[in-house]
Amino acid sequence: MFEKIREKYLLNKTQIIEIDTLGNILNSDNRIFNLSGVGQIYDFHPFFYSIESLLSLKNCEQIFYCIHIEHLNVQKSVDVFFTNTESENPILILYDFTEHYTNFQHIAQEKNETVLNFHLEELKTKLLQAEKEFKNKFMANVGHDLKTPLGASLWFINMLEKTELTNSQREAVLLLKETNTLIKGLIDDILDLSKLELGKISLDENWENLSDIIKHIQSIITPKSNQNGLQFTVEFEQNQLPQFIYTDKVRLQQILINLLDNSIKFTRKGYVKLSVKNIEKQKDTAQLLFEVEDTGIGMKITNKNDIYNSFTKLHNQKNIEGSGLGLSIVSNLITLMQGDIHYVTQLNQGTTFSILLPFKTK
Amino acid sequence: MNNSKKIVLIGHFGVGKSSLVRRYVQNTFTDNYMVTIGVHIVKKEIQLNQKSITLIIWDIEGKDDIKKVRASYLIGTSGFIYVVDPTRPQTYEHITSEINFITTQYPKAKYLTVANKSDLIEPEEIKRLFDSLQIKIDYFASAKSGDEVSSVFENLAQQLLDNV
Ligand SMILES: Nc1nc2c(ncn2[C@@H]2O[C@H](COP(=O)(O)OP(=O)(O)OP(=O)(O)O)[C@@H](O)[C@H]2O)c(=O)[nH]1
Ligand SMILES: [Mg+2]
Numbered sequence: 133m134f135e136k137i138r139e140k141y142l143l144n145k146t147q148i149i150e151i152d153t154l155g156n157i158l159n160s161d162n163r164i165f166n167l168s169g170v171g172q173i174y175d176f177h178p179f180f181y182s183i184e185s186l187l188s189l190k191n192c193e194q195i196f197y198c199i200h201i202e203h204l205n206v207q208k209s210v211d212v213f214f215t216n217t218e219s220e221n222p223i224l225i226l227y228d229f230t231e232h233y234t235n236f237q238h239i240a241q242e243k244n245e246t247v248l249n250f251h252l253e254e255l256k257t258k259l260l261q262a263e264k265e266f267k268n269k270f271m272a273n274v275g276h277d278l279k280t281p282l283g284a285s286l287w288f289i290n291m292l293e294k295t296e297l298t299n300s301q302r303e304a305v306l307l308l309k310e311t312n313t314l315i316k317g318l319i320d321d322i323l324d325l326s327k328l329e330l331g332k333i334s335l336d337e338n339w340e341n342l343s344d345i346i347k348h349i350q351s352i353i354t355p356k357s358n359q360n361g362l363q364f365t366v367e368f369e370q371n372q373l374p375q376f377i378y379t380d381k382v383r384l385q386q387i388l389i390n391l392l393d394n395s396i397k398f399t400r401k402g403y404v405k406l407s408v409k410n411i412e413k414q415k416d417t418a419q420l421l422f423e424v425e426d427t428g429i430g431m432k433i434t435n436k437n438d439i440y441n442s443f444t445k446l447h448n449q450k451n452i453e454g455s456g457l458g459l460s461i462v463s464n465l466i467t468l469m470q471g472d473i474h475y476v477t478q479l480n481q482g483t484t485f486s487i488l489l490p491f492k493t494k
Numbered sequence: 495m496n497n498s499k500k501i502v503l504i505g506h507f508g509v510g511k512s513s514l515v516r517r518y519v520q521n522t523f524t525d526n527y528m529v530t531i532g533v534h535i536v537k538k539e540i541q542l543n544q545k546s547i548t549l550i551i552w553d554i555e556g557k558d559d560i561k562k563v564r565a566s567y568l569i570g571t572s573g574f575i576y577v578v579d580p581t582r583p584q585t586y587e588h589i590t591s592e593i594n595f596i597t598t599q600y601p602k603a604k605y606l607t608v609a610n611k612s613d614l615i616e617p618e619e620i621k622r623l624f625d626s627l628q629i630k631i632d633y634f635a636s637a638k639s640g641d642e643v644s645s646v647f648e649n650l651a652q653q654l655l656d657n658v
Binding site (some may be wrong): 177178185198236 | 498500507508516524527528529531532533534535536537547550555564566567569581582
């Protein structure tokens with residue numbers, strides 16, 4: 133019975149090959165690989181070149197583990213045992229451990245792959261970071277280089293304005309001045325954004341009067357919206373709001389003016405509204421909700437966070453100027469202030485931006 | 495039998511040993527990682543200056559320590575290719591002692607050091623990196639782009655031809 137079991141389960145897992153000292157195959161039981169017609173062991177598989185140096189040795193035994201051999205479409209992972217102590221001629225014994233080694237491979241695969249993938253992810257992030265930093269440094273440098281000549285040109289325009297000019301010349305100078313101011317605003321945005329993304333802007337916080345801040349914004353936005361035939365309203369519940377907040381006034385105004393400017397730009401008729409609410413009143417802190425609402429053209433959004441990326445232009449309207457930098461500056465500043473920004477928008481109905489910011493109060 | 499020489503690729507797992515062999519022998523590349531266990535052996539016959547040589551290339555499983563490589567795999571090796579991944583410092587931090595091991599255990603064998611995956615790093619940066627660590631790298635290759643891959647094998651083969 134044992135012989136039967138051995139025949140069925142074990143013999144097909146081993147193969148014995150007899151060769152001569154020149155590597156010619158003399159005998160093979162062909163249990164795993166069919167070697168009939170193969171002259172030299174080297175023609176069987178290149179692995180066997182490695183036993184060439186053993187052939188001349190006396191009383192040599194050597195085992196080689198886990199050799200992958202493919203022959204006539206049979207693929208096996210075998211251990212190879214070499215001996216020339218048994219008979220006159222060298223003997224090779226092949227043990228088929230394919231299943232065992234395949235399991236082994238799966239385990240190693242999982243382990244190594246995890247390590248390598250983790251490393252690749254890390255590498256990618258680093259590369260992206262470096263790219264971003266390069267972009268920001270580049271922008272900061274270019275922006276800086278542009279500022280000096282632009283300043284000079286503005287100075288010359290101001291000089292020109294003071295000279296005696298004909299009406300049409302004066303008109304031209306005014307236009308020139310407007311254009312230059314626009315460019316200056318753009319460069320300031322670029323510089324701001326690159327500094328923000330490089331983490332080179334810190335807040336300059338002080339105790340500020342909240343209603344003064346809002347009044348200042350009102351004084352800037354009201355004439356602009358009037359010019360565009362829009363109504364600008366401010367909702368400000370004085371008794372619900374803290375009188376003093378600890379903040380960087382300039383940056384807070386920058387955020388709100390930026391959003392309001394945007395609203396005016398994209399609204400043809402209707403209104404633009406700013407409201408301020410106190411969401412969470414504690415003794416020394418408050419969460420203020422600023423909302424900028426318009427009845428403008430709205431945005432067609434494919435990716436919700438895309439709008440805060442620099443250089444994303446949301447509105448493909450050709451007649452509306454803007455670099456798309458404004459929103460990324462806003463979102464960067466809000467992050468710096470540990471706040472949150474959200475928006476809802478509907479095409480041809482309008483957009484509302486909501487900003488939640490925490491403040492120390494008194 | 496003609497002039498055959500055994501070449502073994504050594505190095506940590508995932509540095510690209512199998513990929514280098516695949517690029518050299520089949521001129522293909524894949525991003526899919528298939529971990530080698532044991533050894534895959536391929537043969538390639540080449541001509542160098544009218545002399546022919548048969549390379550028996552042993553692509554063995556990666557080990558972080560050459561002493562852990564099965565000794566039977568290294569019997570009769572004429573040439574070693576030590577492969578590192580320049581993006582993973584662990585793969586080259588002990589290269590000097592690993593090379594020492596080769597030169598003392600296999601004094602007659604030739605060897606080359608290769609930084610693979612050089613497509614992932616700027617050429618200047620990669621050279622500066624190894625210079626600063628005083629590690630001698632013979633080839634900055636990429637199995638992915640194919641850069642310098644055949645030079646590695648041919649240079650080693652040439653050394654083995656000169657050796658006889
Ligand atoms: N970018 C890039 N990736 C490579 C290069 N060479 C190999 N790879 C990738 O690196 C991973 C590992 O490559 P392998 O050739 O399997 O590495 P190995 O050294 O044989 O690994 P082990 O068999 O586990 O020792 C695979 O995902 C390859 O696609 C290369 O030159 N450039
Ligand atoms: Mg491999």
